[in-house]
Amino acid sequence: MSQPDFSPSADRNKHPILDTLRTLLPVQGRALEIASGTGQHVQWFAQQLPGWTWQPTEVHRGALYNIEVRVAEAELDNVLEAQTLDVCKEPWFAEATPYDLVLCINMLHIAPWAACGALMRGAARHLTPSGVLVTYGPYFETAVPPTASNLEFDQSLRAHDASFGIRQLDDVQNEAALAGLQLQARHALPANNLLLVWGSNPGR
Numbered sequence: 001m002s003q004p005d006f007s008p009s010a011d012r013n014k015h016p017i018l019d020t021l022r023t024l025l026p027v028q029g030r031a032l033e034i035a036s037g038t039g040q041h042v043q044w045f046a047q048q049l050p051g052w053t054w055q056p057t058e059v060h061r062g063a064l065y066n067i068e069v070r071v072a073e074a075e076l077d078n079v080l081e082a083q084t085l086d087v088c089k090e091p092w093f094a095e096a097t098p099y100d101l102v103l104c105i106n107m108l109h110i111a112p113w114a115a116c117g118a119l120m121r122g123a124a125r126h127l128t129p130s131g132v133l134v135t136y137g138p139y140f141e142t143a144v145p146p147t148a149s150n151l152e153f154d155q156s157l158r159a160h161d162a163s164f165g166i167r168q169l170d171d172v173q174n175e176a177a178l179a180g181l182q183l184q185a186r187h188a189l190p191a192n193n194l195l196l197v198w199g200s201n202p203g204r
């Protein structure tokens with residue numbers, strides 16, 4: 001069995017993300033993770049939030065191996081079998097499964113802009129009435145001067161793929177509003193990242 005891929009940034013940011021999730025979430029619920037990547041986040045969150053059942057997903061079928069290995073190694077019984085999911089292929093599921101949390105870490109800037117609206121619509125479709133979409137990553141904000149590191153990161157993303165790039169929070173909010181979601185909370189996390197909470201009701 002080959003070693004699963006490892007992301008140093010996921011290993012770092014899983015701690016502040018978990019700390020923030022703990023302040024937001026009830027002790028139990030059902031979570032859908034979009035863009036699970038290496039599976040490090042779902043492994044960590046499933047271990048640390050055992051009252052939650054986790055559904056990991058990935059657009060790249062090959063990446064499902066990462067998730068399966070990590071879940072098996074950790075002997076987690078609160079993680080469902082990983083599924084392929086491309087946010088842009090709507091509807092996501094044939095059946096309307098309700099989730100209390102849709103979690104999407106570091107995807108919006110590494111996917112075409114159309115993925116943002118698709119994420120918002122899919123989350124709105126699958127969230128329970130009190131459920132929330134949580135997105136995490138770098139954003140540009142009108143009222144906050146961009147950091148040099150985020151400007152540099154944005155340039156490198158766009159050089160790699162012209163459809164990628166750090167998103168303007170105002171634009172993301174517009175896509176959310178079209179899907180019936182509003183920004184409920186903004187948490188500034190280390191390394192110029194934001195954890196944003198979106199739901200169908202105004203501020204929590």
Ligand SMILES: C[S@@+](CC[C@H](N)C(=O)[O-])C[C@H]1O[C@@H](n2cnc3c(N)ncnc32)[C@H](O)[C@@H]1O
Pocket residue numbers: 007010034035036037038058059060085086087088104105106107110111112115
């Ligand atoms: C930088 S990685 C982040 C992975 C993981 N969430 C993390 O933080 O380590 C970006 C992820 O976005 C996923 N992605 C890109 N386009 C997508 C799409 N259309 N639907 C779902 N996931 C997508 C990629 O497969 C990849 O897992």
